Amino acid sequence: MSTHEYSRIVSLNFSPETSGQPMMYNLAKLFDLTFSILQANINPRQEGHLILELSGTPERYQQGVAYLQEHGIKVTPVANQISRNEESCMHCGLCTALCPSKALLVNPETRLVDFDHDKCIACNRCVVVCPVHAMQVEVNQSTW
Ligand code: SF4
Ligand code: SF4
Structure with missing residues (x-):
């Protein structure tokens, strides 16, 4: 590296x-x-x-x-394209089963769903599946 x-x-x-x-x-x-x-x-x-x-x-x-x-x-x-509304997410874990890059994972210690922006490949699967629309697509190109 x-x-x-x-x-x-x-x-x-x-x-x-x-x-x-x-x-x-x-x-x-x-x-x-x-x-x-x-x-x-x-x-x-x-x-x-x-x-x-x-x-x-x-x-x-x-x-x-x-x-x-x-x-x-x-x-x-x-990393700028997908975000999670922390207030809406109820940590049901549904999205973790579909996330191909393991950007969404259940934390074994807290049992909460962690979201790692850097691993996200913006496939949109979580956006479609989330029952409370916590995962959102953003249009923001400001950070490199
Ligand atoms: S599916 Fe939605 S509510 Fe459930 S853990 Fe994922 S982001 Fe949170
Ligand atoms: S957009 Fe795809 S890769 Fe990114 S967190 Fe959602 S399911 Fe995972």
């Missing part, structure tokens, strides 16, 4: 024009970033949506994100 101490999960949206370009290859080659794809979708209009974990130095990470944005790719940090 010494050279890759910085890691963030981001969501990328590609237009049909950019989805065919070797952006991921360039990201690794030009900026020495490593990535792992957590989720990938492409819709019938050839617009792509990727969720990936990007790792590298903070400086390289910023440069890589700027590179993607310059090439018309919308980059959103996933």
Whole structure:
């Protein structure tokens, strides 16, 4: 982890024009970033949506994100997309069974459901399943 101490999960949206370009290859080659794809979708209009974990130095990470944005790719940090209304959550645990990244887990000591933003891949499953609508989608791109 010494050279890759910085890691963030981001969501990328590609237009049909950019989805065919070797952006991921360039990201690794030009900026020495490593990535792992957590989720990938492409819709019938050839617009792509990727969720990936990007790792590298903070400086390289910023440069890589700027590179993607310059090439018309919308980059959103996933940690900003899903939040939990702490007053509404009744800690029923329903969401923990569906969360693919273990961002929502029952704490064995407190028996409360802990939410770890940094592990969330914004799959929206908890948003759909929560009976009291405590899990919410936010549109906030302020924090990198
Ligand atoms: S499903 Fe909703 S109410 Fe239940 S633990 Fe998850 S966030 Fe809380
Ligand atoms: S959106 Fe909800 S279910 Fe999906 S990874 Fe994030 S916390 Fe887990």
